[in-house]
Amino acid sequence: MTAKEFDQKFDDGEDITEMLDLSKAKRPLSAQKKVSIELPIWMIELIDQEANRLGVTPQTIIQTFLAEHLAVNNPS
Template sequence: MKAKSFDAKFEKGEDVTKSLDLSKARRPLQEQRRVNVDFPAWMVESLDREAGRLGVTRQSVIKVWLAERLEQIASNK
């Protein structure tokens, strides 16, 4: 499919995903990398309580809090 046809279909609101190879799609700066971090037991327990209160996973709490802190640091520069 030519780019012009693709753009026209997209602009009309048609589904163009069939024309894409999504198996290699990546979100810039969103690629996952696994890290291992050891926390003291009291910290894990606190994280679990907060995760339970929010109804999310421990991992989600950690990600959100780290993201907030990193954004705060970046905005102060």
Template sequence: MKTENFDARFDEGEDVTAYLDIDKARRPAREQRRVNVDFPAWMVEALDDEARRLGVTRQAIIKVWLADRLEQRRDSAA
């Protein structure tokens, strides 16, 4: 299937998963790297409270908040 056809089907709301090879799928520029960060206890407790409130993990809340902040910084620099 040509890209234009695939994009058109996707844009029309069609389920295009049958056309994807999920085993070979990857997210460019999204490779994972492990980072260790030490936080004060009060900050970990506050993160845990917020994560529980949202029903996500501590790691998820940290990733989302950092990504938001980095995007804001990138947008303000543009």
């Protein structure tokens, strides 16, 4: 299969996983470290409200906010 054919299958939304060698695949930046932070109660309440509104966990709200903020302030 040519690279062009591979790209076309990918672009068409076809499953290409059988064509990949995933034995050594890595997820960049996937290592995690647990941290503990203290936040004011009003901030926790707002985070909880937003998490409930979106149907996600408060941790997801915090991680998303941090990732977006860091991406804006540290463009690659």
